[in-house]
Amino acid sequence: MVGSASGMSTAQLRPGGAVELWAERHLRVLMLAPTVLILLGLTIFPSIYMFYAAVHKISPNPNVPWDFVGPGNFVRLLSDQQFHVALLNTTLFTVVAVTVEFLLGLGLALLLDKYLRRLTFLKTMLMIPMMLPPIAVAITWKLIYEPQFGVLNEIMYRLGLPLQAWAGDVDLAMVSIIVADVWQWTPFIFLLMLAGLASLPVEPYEAAALDGASSWRQFWDLTLPFLKPVIAIALLLRVMDALRLFDLVFILTGGGPADRTKVLSLYIYQVAYRFADPGYAAAISLFVLFATIILSTWFMKRMRLAD
Template sequence: MLTSESGTAAAPLRPGGSLERWVERHLRFLMLGPTVLILLGLTIFPSIYMFYAAVHKISPNPDLPWTFVGAGNFVRLFSDTQFHVALWNTTVFTIAAVTAEFVLGLGLALLLDKYIRKLTFLKTVLMIPMMLPPIAVAITWKLIYEPQFGVLNEIMFRLGLPLQAWAGDVNLAMFSIIVADVWQWTPFIFLLMLAGLASLPVEPYEAAALDGASSWQQFRDLTLPFLKPVIAIALLLRVMDALRLFDLVFILTGGGPADRTKVLSLYIYQVAYRFADPGYAAAMSLFVLFVTIVLSTWFMKRMRLAE
């Protein structure tokens, strides 16, 4: 402690002034400030704007005022046959694509984890499709499906099989889109499953082997229960992404033929920009958001109850 010349104790020195003390007290808020501003600009404000637009009739003429219609845009969803078609196509695509990706991804992860663990380069090769831009993937598959000069029809010709208009056939268009999506996003499931398998404990498997449990029994009674949290995350992320499919459909088929591949994201785009009805498009976007939230909540609750 410092003392003065008279021998009395002097008051301790305080570093900094009032500004420094204020900054120290509010430092956490100051550091969160830029993040909050970015969140407001990129997420919260557009969401509020979309809610506002969904209850209005918006004219293509920017000089005309918006007309409040309340729930009119949402009621319109029940009578819009094109919306029903897009909803059905989205459901079919989501179920088929995510199921195929999960089965293939889990199978590849089990195969590489158990039998060919040392082939690290093969794991890298399998993850390449996931790292490609969706537009590049869509253009690549468009060239593959090209009826006259595409690689796939060339293979069919050499095998003596009939040529197909893959993306232009009403019976094959959705299948073609599902195949392209499975090719791109199976590596995502594979990567998550491989990480989950690498984190599994060894002791339960050793005990099961001593008890004479077969490989299938170990997989059913040990691997699947241990992987349940990883499986839940993988399926949830893929379902959420599949519900907003746009790139592949827009480039490969444009929603055709005969609306067989028209999905919700594409229809929302058409309503907003081709039909110049952004209010109705906002209502459909909110419907997709609501369905995604409901499915996510239900799925997570089911996974917790199954634990």
């Protein structure tokens, strides 16, 4: 009995020791539990509500009961021309904007990492657009694009070039949106790429230099493979955010002219509030959600297969 008692831990001998031992082992879970429960409450309930709304026809009159339509709202997507236009515009914006942001962000990161490391103030200046609220960015670019008194047309006038409507022109509206988005979010790519470059090992580059590899060869064979996880995260985050574009379009163009800049987020807003059809808006929102999940899963699998 004495030997058995001596083999027991102090925690087990004390009253309530087993509970304290369990709490100590699960301390991390206990500390995170309140936050996790709050997040689940803030996400699960809206998600269930959105699924429920997507299979109903909802009248703007709160006294009219919801009419169950099953997959009717999702089938409606196939014949909705406005949805097709918004989907095409969103895809075009996402592909062009994210590609330009990635190339500029990576180029700036390589430039500052190799030649301008000591210019810390320049790095800070480059990150300022990313820190500004999207609404402030949209209003700023609205003033820049203003046809009569905007800075951009003032520059065009002084250079002797024809003035443009920019955000109001059918051919230039989407370009104007992309330029504003690139200005704001290129620093995000730049910051991630710069952090990735700072973490690269030195030894492979020294060995490559001794073997006579050129700078381009080192970039292609060493830098890009090493940066692949960072590139995957940066592109994934930017694509997911670009698919939810709303602020710039809402303030700069309102989806016009001629629906050239109408994107999915703006169309969801119009369907829900202007056309008073929240059930159909919920169905479009679920489409965007599922498309984002499928695209993200496919992209991550492709990045793993490319290793």
